[in-house]
Amino acid sequence: MTDVPTYPHADVVLCPGGPLLLRGKHVIEDSSGELHETTRRVTALCRCDKSAKKPWCDGTHKLLPEKLTPS
Numbered sequence: 001m002t003d004v005p006t007y008p009h010a011d012v013v014l015c016p017g018g019p020l021l022l023r024g025k026h027v028i029e030d031s032s033g034e035l036h037e038t039t040r041r042v043t044a045l046c047r048c049d050k051s052a053k054k055p056w057c058d059g060t061h062k063l064l065p066e067k068l069t070p071s
Helices: none
Strands: 013-016 020-023 028-029 034-039 042-045
Touching: none
Parallel strands: none
Antiparallel strands: 013 020, 020 042, 028 034
């Protein structure tokens, strides 16, 4: 990745069975290589790989059986 803006360190939180929460400004690269700049104070990223809004979490993990939720 070139010419990607950098930001001060932000907090990262792994929610058990849920998303990865990012606090602060970040640039996220999705699976197709597209860059997305975070626009909220707290951003939730999908870890279950079932979200319809990837890379963002849409809450789908709440509907999955426990064995399919992210650890």
